[in-house]
Amino acid sequence: MDLSFGPEYDDFRADVVSFLANNADKAPKGNDLRGEAAKDWQKLLIENGYTCRTIPKEYGGYGAQPDIIKSRIIAEEFSSARINAGLGGQGISMLVPTLLEMGTQEQKEQFIRPTIHGEMLWCQGYSEPGAGSDLASLTTSAVLDGDEWVVNGQKIWTSTAHIADWIFCLVRSEPDAPKHKGISFLLFDMKTPGIEVRPLVDMTGVANFNETFFTDVRLPKHQIVGERGEGWQVANAILGHERETLAPANTAQTRINALIELMKQETVNGDPLINNPVYRDRLMKLQGKVMAMRFNELRILSARLNPGQDPGMARMITKLEGTELRHDLEGLAIDVMGEMGLAYDDNPHLRNSGSWQREYMYFLGLIIGGGTSQIQKNIISERGLGMPREPKFEKAS
Amino acid sequence: MQFGLSEEQILLQDNVNRFLDDNSPLDRVRAYADGGADADIWTGLAELGIPALLIPEAHGGIGLQPLDAAIVAECLGSHIAPTPFLGSAVMAPTALVASGGDHGELLADIAAGTMRIGIAFGEAIKRRNDAGVSVKDGRMSGTSMYAFDAEADAYLVADEHQHIYLVRTDDPGLTRSDLATVDKTRRTVELNYENVAAELVSADPTVFEASIDIGRMALAADTLGAAQNMLDQAVEYAKQREQFNRPIGSFQAVKHMCAEMAAQLEPCRSMVWFAGHALAELPDEARVTACHTKAHLAEVGQFIAKTSTEVHGGMGFTDLVGLHYWFKRIGANRQWLGAPEFVREEAAVLQGI
Numbered sequence: 001m002d003l004s005f006g007p008e009y010d011d012f013r014a015d016v017v018s019f020l021a022n023n024a025d026k027a028p029k030g031n032d033l034r035g036e037a038a039k040d041w042q043k044l045l046i047e048n049g050y051t052c053r054t055i056p057k058e059y060g061g062y063g064a065q066p067d068i069i070k071s072r073i074i075a076e077e078f079s080s081a082r083i084n085a086g087l088g089g090q091g092i093s094m095l096v097p098t099l100l101e102m103g104t105q106e107q108k109e110q111f112i113r114p115t116i117h118g119e120m121l122w123c124q125g126y127s128e129p130g131a132g133s134d135l136a137s138l139t140t141s142a143v144l145d146g147d148e149w150v151v152n153g154q155k156i157w158t159s160t161a162h163i164a165d166w167i168f169c170l171v172r173s174e175p176d177a178p179k180h181k182g183i184s185f186l187l188f189d190m191k192t193p194g195i196e197v198r199p200l201v202d203m204t205g206v207a208n209f210n211e212t213f214f215t216d217v218r219l220p221k222h223q224i225v226g227e228r229g230e231g232w233q234v235a236n237a238i239l240g241h242e243r244e245t246l247a248p249a250n251t252a253q254t255r256i257n258a259l260i261e262l263m264k265q266e267t268v269n270g271d272p273l274i275n276n277p278v279y280r281d282r283l284m285k286l287q288g289k290v291m292a293m294r295f296n297e298l299r300i301l302s303a304r305l306n307p308g309q310d311p312g313m314a315r316m317i318t319k320l321e322g323t324e325l326r327h328d329l330e331g332l333a334i335d336v337m338g339e340m341g342l343a344y345d346d347n348p349h350l351r352n353s354g355s356w357q358r359e360y361m362y363f364l365g366l367i368i369g370g371g372t373s374q375i376q377k378n379i380i381s382e383r384g385l386g387m388p389r390e391p392k393f394e395k396a397s
Numbered sequence: 398m399q400f401g402l403s404e405e406q407i408l409l410q411d412n413v414n415r416f417l418d419d420n421s422p423l424d425r426v427r428a429y430a431d432g433g434a435d436a437d438i439w440t441g442l443a444e445l446g447i448p449a450l451l452i453p454e455a456h457g458g459i460g461l462q463p464l465d466a467a468i469v470a471e472c473l474g475s476h477i478a479p480t481p482f483l484g485s486a487v488m489a490p491t492a493l494v495a496s497g498g499d500h501g502e503l504l505a506d507i508a509a510g511t512m513r514i515g516i517a518f519g520e521a522i523k524r525r526n527d528a529g530v531s532v533k534d535g536r537m538s539g540t541s542m543y544a545f546d547a548e549a550d551a552y553l554v555a556d557e558h559q560h561i562y563l564v565r566t567d568d569p570g571l572t573r574s575d576l577a578t579v580d581k582t583r584r585t586v587e588l589n590y591e592n593v594a595a596e597l598v599s600a601d602p603t604v605f606e607a608s609i610d611i612g613r614m615a616l617a618a619d620t621l622g623a624a625q626n627m628l629d630q631a632v633e634y635a636k637q638r639e640q641f642n643r644p645i646g647s648f649q650a651v652k653h654m655c656a657e658m659a660a661q662l663e664p665c666r667s668m669v670w671f672a673g674h675a676l677a678e679l680p681d682e683a684r685v686t687a688c689h690t691k692a693h694l695a696e697v698g699q700f701i702a703k704t705s706t707e708v709h710g711g712m713g714f715t716d717l718v719g720l721h722y723w724f725k726r727i728g729a730n731r732q733w734l735g736a737p738e739f740v741r742e743e744a745a746v747l748q749g750i
Contacts, residue, residue: 001464001674002399069398260750274750277742283750284741285696288689295400295667302400309401314667317660377656378649385632385655388647 003298005069012070016077019048027084034163039118042087050074051086052116055096060113068304079250089160091115091122093245095168097238098185102226111166111187123190125155125169125212126235133375135170136179136232140214142171142186144221149173149186151194151217157369161197161210164190174229183231188219204361205345239371246366247322249293252329255359256290259283259333262351266337273336286329293322313384320376323366330360400670402468410468412445417476423719426477430581430722434548435479443510448486453494456504463611464673467618471669474622477582477726481513481546487615489514489553492561492608496599503563515549516612517541517588521559521605522735530556530590537564537595540587543576545733547584553598554588559605562595564588580729582722609734610684613691614672616730620698621662621669623723623730628658630720631705638710645708654704661697668693688744692737698727 026044028037045051046062053071055061064070078085096115099108114120131138140153151171161167166189174182190197194217199207226234263274263283273279296314303311333356334341343350344357367373381387402410420441429435442448450466452458466487473482485507493500506512519542520529530539541554551565564571570593573586599605632655635646645651672690675683702724706713713720731737 001401001403001670001678003674003678005398264750280745280750281738281741284689284745285692287744288693288696288741291686291689292664292668292693295671296664298400298671299667302398306399306401309399312666313659313663317663320656320660321664374649374653377653377660380656380659381646381652385652385659387632387636387652387655388644390647390649391643 005073009069009073013073013077016050016074019050020077020081020083024081024083029084034118034121038084038087041084042116042118045086046116050078052092052096055100055112055116059108060116068301072301075248076250079248079254082254087116087118089121090124090168091120091166094124094238095122098168098225098234101237102234104222106222107187107225120166121160121164123158123161123164123167123210123212125158125161125167127157128154129156133372136183138170138172138183140169140171141175142173142184144173145218147221148218149221149223151186151188151214151219153214155212155214156200156209158197158210158212159208161190161212162199162207166190167212168225170231170235173231177229180232181229183235184228185225185231185234186219187223187225188217192217192219194218202361202365204358204365246319246370247326247363249290249297249322252290252322252326253294255326255329256283256287258352259329262333263336266340266351268338276336279332279336282332282335286325286332289325290329293318293325296321313380316380316384317376319370320373320380323363324373327360327363327367330356330363334360400667402670406465406468409465410472413442413447413469413472414475416441416445417472417478421476421478423477423722426479426582426722427719429479435481436548438478439480439510439513442480442482447482448510449508450486451490451494452504452508456501457508458490458504459508462673463614463676464670466611466615467669467673470615470618471622471625474619474624474726474730475626477623477626477722479582479584481515481549483612483615483619484516484545484549484553485513488516488518488608488612491611492553492598492604495604495607496561496601498598500598512551513546513549515544515546515552515586516608517544517552517554518605518609518612518734519543521555521557522609523739524557530554530562532556532560532562532595532597535595535597537562537590537593540589542587543578543585543733544588545583545585547573547575547586552588553608554590554595555605558600559602560600561598561605561608563598564590564593564595568593570594578729580725582726583729606684610687611676612734613687613740614669614676616733617665617672617690617694618669620694620727620730621665623727624658624662624665624694624698624701627701627705627720627723627727628655628662631655631658631708634709634712651708654708658701658704661700665694665697685744685747688740688747691735692740692744695731695737695740699731702727 026041028035028041049062049064052061053064054066057063092115096112099112126135128138128140142149142151166187169186170183171186172182173184194215196213198211200209200211201207202209264272266273299314300311303309340349344354382389421438446459447469449458450461454460473480490504490507493504507514528540528542530537530541544552551563554562554564566573570591572589576585576587578585635651636644638645668690672686675686706720706724709718709720712718
């Protein structure tokens, strides 16, 4: 057991801390993906190696060798300082790693730089009305007509489709192949004729999701990642990674510290909520869970650094446990505030900018999205515990 | 950076597990539960050096760390082994060493496995009913409830000031009577003192705290082992048992119960490791971590004890399968050395909350 990262990392951490202290005023507030402030901040972070750290310089990244500990130190310090850690979005988090692994030279050169610099915003066309948990049954079709693909069908839950420049999309290109082998991974411009985007307002009141319809959408044949019929493998190359990072423990730690502050400040009949024994116990119970998840992440980190070490099911359970934990944690903040906990929108009595209600609902969305909690339990029981699969029903003829 | 067990620790784990596979199978535990003795198991473990684990080499011990004790506790919990490990090998040596007193002879006897020291701290943690002890001029009077273990040669007894005294069971003023509990894998006793010779071991509350902290960590580790064993049994049963012409483990209603158990238990392993490590290396975090680990394992353990029994259906409820021994062991670990609500309150106070 050795939890030290070594002296060279102490220097690195000191650099991150001093960068944050000197530049905090330049960081954008909120989640604006397109504003100039966000783009300038992104460029500054890339120049200093605090985001897009391992993306090669030739594609606009910082070009460092992968160093798990440095990445972790950056994440820890940005999170504890509560400073924007750079642009997110599915283009940066999902498409760029996919292109680096499976893209052609031309695709890397064309797409990675504008994407990580915030000039090109992507949306992800995976789920369909009839293909949710059973994603591989998707039916949006792509037919080759000369040198062009012709795409028809409908996607749903396409986050940011209404503002995206491009889409990466799973389509059925080989209708006669088995379902996992008939899918291709296409890239196309959202301004292409035949695309209609209809916003879907979610329970938080935000229209971030969309329904996206394709009618005879034509795109050049070469805008495919991997070969025809390999789209499922291309998409899965990074899906597991997305699940692990949805609800990191250091953010849960930041939130529970904020909740402790809230409970010290808010009073009922003049008495701080932190003195209420029922709320105290619920708080401490959640703090214990956050602690367990932090140590679980240490084990995952250690297994990455020490290839001989077996992380058990530590990685497999993080999406399920992490998202449920955050939902519970945000929910406790609402409970302790009583009627005040209902405050929303422009209510003058909002606490923490209304984030408790917003995150409470947002994490319910994450419990469902990215593979529902029920799908996670199938994965844990079948792949982790070796339990038998559910027998398949024959299709009714 | 390496967060996990060392090769030596994995070897220790393998050795203890192998010994317990051979010497503490369920039939052997049943024999103890029916009134038998545990001396042979403890003697065997003494040959592996288990009572000497935390005792400094200068006193005939091995001088290992709290994390090593956690590893052994997990093995014992998995096998629901009847032993005086918690008191004699973990809490008593920790208190005796931390006291800074001259206990060399006592420690050497504990290390050799020839002396068993029990713990009667209940009244110093949370005094129930009329129990409690008082000491005047080196003489103890009063009552300790739910002291463990039942065959100890001497006990460390704490009073409400968290002062620790050593009393010996051959003292004519000491009466020891069995207190039956649901957990038959370890026996607890009531101790009545009438003018019993009491040797002051420590009047420093931090000595008491050091002993309680490591005791709580060891109980959490015991629950980790017991809960993992129950989960393994449930998964195995669900793969074998068939209803509606298919293994019940292929039904999502059943497999999701198993997934929930695994998902909650997996982080507990890291938590117990960290708690053990913190006791030796991270004094600022050690106490809060020990409290949270004790309480969190109590909650997860309770969930797994119930759910894994349910996966077994009617058989889980019978004595035939013996699952109830694990269920009750986990239940006892939850109550000993502070129930979860009390321990969580301690965690809050320790953080200045």
